[in-house]
Amino acid sequence: xxxxxxxxARPLDVPAAxxxxxxxxxxxxxxxxxxxxxxxxxxxxxLIVLCAIFSVLHDSFxxxxxxxxxxxxxxxxxxxxxxxxxxxxxxxxxxxxGFASGVCAAVLAQLVTLRGFPWYVAVLAAIATGALxxxxxxxxVAKVGIPSFVVTLAAFLAFQGVVLLLIKGGTNxxxxxxxxxxxxxxxxxPWLGWAMAxxxxxxxxxxxxxxxxxxTARGLVTEPLAVVWFRIGVLAVLVGTAVHILNLxxxxxxxxxxxxxxxxxxxxxxxxxxxxxxxxxxxxxxxIYAVGGNREAARRAGINVDRIRISVxxxxxxxxxxxxxxAASRGGSVDANTGGSNVLLYAVGAAVIGGTSLFGGKxxxxxxxxxxxxxxxxxxxxxxxxxxxxxxxxxxGLVLLAAASVDxxxxxxxxxxxxx
Amino acid sequence: xxxxxxxxxxxxxxxxxxxxxxRNVDFSVTAGEVTALVGDNGAGKSxxxxxxxxxxxIDSGEIVFDGRxxxxxxxxxxxxxxxxxxxxxxxxxxxxxxxxxxxxxxxKRSGLVLDEPTMEQMAAETLAGLSxxxxxxxxxxxxxxxxxxxxxxxxxxxxLWNSRVVILDEPTAALGVAQTAQVLELVRRLxxxxxxxxxxxxxxxxxxxxSDQIAMLYLGQMVAQLRTSEVTHAxxxxxxxxxxxxxxxxxxxxGDGANGTGTSGADRHDTPPTATTEPGVDR
Numbered sequence: 001x002x003x004x005x006x007x008x009a010r011p012l013d014v015p016a017a018x019x020x021x022x023x024x025x026x027x028x029x030x031x032x033x034x035x036x037x038x039x040x041x042x043x044x045x046x047l048i049v050l051c052a053i054f055s056v057l058h059d060s061f062x063x064x065x066x067x068x069x070x071x072x073x074x075x076x077x078x079x080x081x082x083x084x085x086x087x088x089x090x091x092x093x094x095x096x097x098g099f100a101s102g103v104c105a106a107v108l109a110q111l112v113t114l115r116g117f118p119w120y121v122a123v124l125a126a127i128a129t130g131a132l133x134x135x136x137x138x139x140x141v142a143k144v145g146i147p148s149f150v151v152t153l154a155a156f157l158a159f160q161g162v163v164l165l166l167i168k169g170g171t172n173x174x175x176x177x178x179x180x181x182x183x184x185x186x187x188x189x190p191w192l193g194w195a196m197a198x199x200x201x202x203x204x205x206x207x208x209x210x211x212x213x214x215x216t217a218r219g220l221v222t223e224p225l226a227v228v229w230f231r232i233g234v235l236a237v238l239v240g241t242a243v244h245i246l247n248l249x250x251x252x253x254x255x256x257x258x259x260x261x262x263x264x265x266x267x268x269x270x271x272x273x274x275x276x277x278x279x280x281x282x283x284x285x286x287x288i289y290a291v292g293g294n295r296e297a298a299r300r301a302g303i304n305v306d307r308i309r310i311s312v313x314x315x316x317x318x319x320x321x322x323x324x325x326x327a328a329s330r331g332g333s334v335d336a337n338t339g340g341s342n343v344l345l346y347a348v349g350a351a352v353i354g355g356t357s358l359f360g361g362k363x364x365x366x367x368x369x370x371x372x373x374x375x376x377x378x379x380x381x382x383x384x385x386x387x388x389x390x391x392x393x394x395x396x397g398l399v400l401l402a403a404a405s406v407d408x409x410x411x412x413x414x415x416x417x418x419x420x
Numbered sequence: 421x422x423x424x425x426x427x428x429x430x431x432x433x434x435x436x437x438x439x440x441x442x443r444n445v446d447f448s449v450t451a452g453e454v455t456a457l458v459g460d461n462g463a464g465k466s467x468x469x470x471x472x473x474x475x476x477x478i479d480s481g482e483i484v485f486d487g488r489x490x491x492x493x494x495x496x497x498x499x500x501x502x503x504x505x506x507x508x509x510x511x512x513x514x515x516x517x518x519x520x521x522x523x524x525x526x527x528k529r530s531g532l533v534l535d536e537p538t539m540e541q542m543a544a545e546t547l548a549g550l551s552x553x554x555x556x557x558x559x560x561x562x563x564x565x566x567x568x569x570x571x572x573x574x575x576x577x578x579x580l581w582n583s584r585v586v587i588l589d590e591p592t593a594a595l596g597v598a599q600t601a602q603v604l605e606l607v608r609r610l611x612x613x614x615x616x617x618x619x620x621x622x623x624x625x626x627x628x629x630x631s632d633q634i635a636m637l638y639l640g641q642m643v644a645q646l647r648t649s650e651v652t653h654a655x656x657x658x659x660x661x662x663x664x665x666x667x668x669x670x671x672x673x674x675g676d677g678a679n680g681t682g683t684s685g686a687d688r689h690d691t692p693p694t695a696t697t698e699p700g701v702d703r
Contacts, residue, residue: 218537220544221557281534283527286516290524293513300511301525302495361515414563 022224037414042406043354043370046399047377054381061384065250067242068262072184074376075264076101076327077343081350081368082275083319086312088351089292091360092141092148096133096155097347100317101324102339103159104130106166108325109173109334112180119179123325130321131314133159138313142306148313156344164336172335175328183267184330187260190247196266197243205232264326268369271322275315275365288312292361323347342393345400350375353403359411374399424487426451426616427472427503427585432481434467441467445481445642447635449585449616454607456619456627456648459637460660465620468637469587472618473505474498486584503585504578508593512570512577514563518555519543521562522577546580547572549613550606568599575606579615586610587618592626604630624653638663643670 033041055062080097087094094100104126111122137155141148167173175181188196208228215222243261251258279285290298291308299305320339327343328334352358353374354367378399382392425448434442442464449455459465470476472483474492483490485501492498498505512521519536522543528535543558552572555565562570571591578586588607592600608630611617621627627634628648635645636659643659646668658665 215537218541220537220540221559282532283529283534286520286524286527286534289515289520290513293515294511296509297511297513298524300495300507302499303525361513 022226025223025227038355038406038410040355040367040370042403043367043374046353047370047374050374050377050381054377054384058381058384061381063250064245064248065252065258066380066384067245068187068250070373070376070380071246071262071265071268072330073380074372075184075262075268076323076330077346077350077375078268078369078372079271079326080320080323080343080347081354081372082271082365083316083323084347084351085356085363085365085368086275086288087148087316088348088356088358089288089360089363090309090312091292091358092309092312093152093348093358094137094148094313094316094320095152095344096137096159097152097316097320097323098339098344099156099159099163100130100133100339101320101327101343102163102334102337103133103166103324104321105324105328105334105338106163106173108180108328109175110166112177113173113175119177122177123180126325127318127321130318130324133320134314134317135310137317138310141313142309160336160340163334163338163340167334167336172333174333176332180325180329181332182329183264183326184262186263187246187258188263188266190260193243193247193261196261197239200269201232201236201239204235208232264329267326271319272365272369279365284308284311289361342396346375346379346396349396349400349403352400352407355407357407357411358404359407371403425449425484426486428484429468429472430482430484432468432471432483433479434464434471434476435479441640442471442478443640445637445640447642447645449618450633451584451616452611452614453632454611454617454619454630455633455635455645456621456631457635457637458621458624458627458656458660462639463637463660464640465637466589469505469589469618469620472498472585472587473503499581501585502581502583503587504581504583505587506571506574506578506589506591508589508591512562512574515561517559517561518565518573519558521573522546522580524577526581542580543576546576550576550579550609552576552606554602566599567595568602571595571599571603572606575603575610579610583615585616585618587620589620590622591619592621592623600626624656627656628653636660636669638670641670644668 033039051061060066080101084094084097107129108122108126111117111125112119117125133155137148137151140146140151208231212222212225212228246261246265247259249257249259279288287298287303287308290301290303291305295305298308323343324339327338331338350371351363351368352371354364354369354371356363356367356371375396378396379392382395387395427449429445429447432442432445432447433440445464445468447457447468457465457468467476471478472492474495474497477493483492490497490501492501492503513524516524519540523539528539528542530538540558547555547558550572554569554572562573565573575586575588575591591603591607595603604626607617607619611630611632619627619631631648633645634648634651634656636643636656638660641663643663651668655665655668659669663670
């Protein structure tokens with residue numbers, strides 16, 4: 001009676017799904033977009049529209065010099081936003097990420113300038129400080145059970161004070177270390193930029209094609225090879241164009257040459273690849289999505305939910321520390337305002353504009369880069385047009401609001417169509 | 421009884437403080453059969469299931485699995501024995517796809533990296549083994565599935581791990597007519613595939629449609645465990661609501677004799693749980 005009496009007679013239909021073609025792939029994508037799963041679309045469209053507007057309104061927006069500025073201006077916010085994506089994925093928030101980056105930058109400045117430690121010790125100490133901050137925040141949220149909004153709001157105030165204490169009130173501490181300064185103000189030689197671009201594109205292509213071949217060999221449903229090549233092609237064109245423009249001469253002074261990819265760019269790409277790998281390809285990343293999607297289900301699946309919750313705060317604050325280092329590198333000094341004013345809102349805005357949901361469970365590290373680009377374009381374009389700070393804040397606020405509305409509306413629409 | 425039970429509970433007691441929720445409960449599950457566990461609200465069904473799945477520890481009594489006394493102290497112990505529970509509220513993550521949900525918490529890896537192709541293949545094989553034909557793609561998010569499909573995924577998730585006992589908590593409670601039929605068919609197929617299935621349900625039609633045995637709980641006591649063919653609808657309802665029906669069920673004083681005709685643990689003698697080395701405990 002234990003024999004499988006019925007299964008043998010029944011058709012085994014599951015693997016026999018229709019083989020996708022390019023046409024069906026495009027149709028699926030359009031259906032997903034209509035169903036509320038818009039992914040990167042709003043941010044990409046927003047970026048194009050904003051660039052178009054600013055280039056019409058101001059001649060120098062579309063120059064190679066300004067293009068390079070976009071990267072260096074947006075770097076710190078983008079890196080902080082990458083960390084915030086992890087916290088947002090759990091439906092939590094870290095309001096202290098901005099000033100956490102300030103605290104870590106102050107630690108860096110203290111060690112490297114006032115105490116004369118070598119740069120790597122200072123950088124490690126800054127990141128360790130971030131990790132410690134994140135652990136404390138995560139512990140208070142996960143183990144003590146205080147809502148993350150409250151914990152990080154308290155930390156927001158407290159860290160503001162810590163920055164003041166670390167730089168001994170009021171004054172600023174300059175950072176002159178050559179290596180740290182180089183992150184934001186130095187460029188790679190043009191050949192190195194090209195070499196890295198080629199290696200990056202080749203690596204991406206290899207990973208994509210190998211995965212495609214592996215899945216095909218195992219008889220699993222795969223996307224059409226043409227789509228894979230299309231993605232590789234788009235990446236190659238975008239990266240190639242960017243490297244080409246960055247390698248153009250952008251110095252106005254004929255005696256000094258200023259060209260090449262800013263050193264901060266490969267750092268951001270490296271962080272993007274690292275965290276994307278963690279989120280998409282490791283069990284840990286899968287568990288982050290699970291906890292963000294349904295905490296109870298994750299707990300029943302044997303996932304240590306508290307550990308996941310603490311760990312995302314550690315990642316977030318550590319990335320804030322990296323953002324702080326970049327900010328210190330850019331400014332050449334750390335003052336009471338490092339990581340303050342609009343840094344946090346820009347970072348949260350970047351993540352949300354890129355497509356990361358404030359409700360948890362949905363988001364990618366790439367969103368932070370995309371949203372960071374939008375924020376950088378707005379900030380940069382507004383500065384070029386010399387609008388007042390008032391206008392700038394109002395406009396940025398509206399863009400953030402628009403992004404959050406897109407998130408909320410697409411979520412509602414997704415619930416209606418069962419697409420989420 | 422056509423076969424020896426795969427899982428057998430003898431004299432289980434469980435109290436929460438002063439409240440005794442389970443009193444001397446005997447319960448047995450046979451491989452290849454669907455055993456329905458019925459009872460009114462508060463009768464102790466959920467508590468019994470949580471004792472089996474290791475969420476609660478039992479106060480006294482004995483659990484025998486595959487002829488050997490076992491201790492189940494945590495959900496991990498239960499999983500190691502091959503006991504899986506499909507909860508009423510499903511415990512699926514909407515934002516993950518079918519494969520990701522089925523392997524949640526037990527992902528296959530090669531080194532540090534998730535082994536997606538292997539997981540997808542295993543998921544496809546499991547669903548094929550259950551003759552599930554209703555899902556379009558294994559990579560669609562669970563949020564886009566219907567209630568019946570979600571239930572199917574939840575059940576397939578439980579079956580994936582070479583499990584031997586699958587406990588289903590009200591699997592049809594939230595489903596429409598067609599989907600209920602679909603899920604019941606699946607439940608039957610699990611048993612036909614050789615698993616021991618425990619079906620908790622309030623719906624007598626479902627119970628009579630698929631079960632081989634019915635175990636009835638009444639106020640924390642097992643009033644009877646009978647072959648489905650030997651009882652009528654009315655008898656079961658009476659046993660659930662009053663604790664007895666004619667000659668079946670609890671006898672006059674409600675302390676002892678908590679077994680009707682045909683129950684498995686008829687002549688129980690309280691074996692101390694320390695006797696773990698003896699293989700087949702006599703019945």
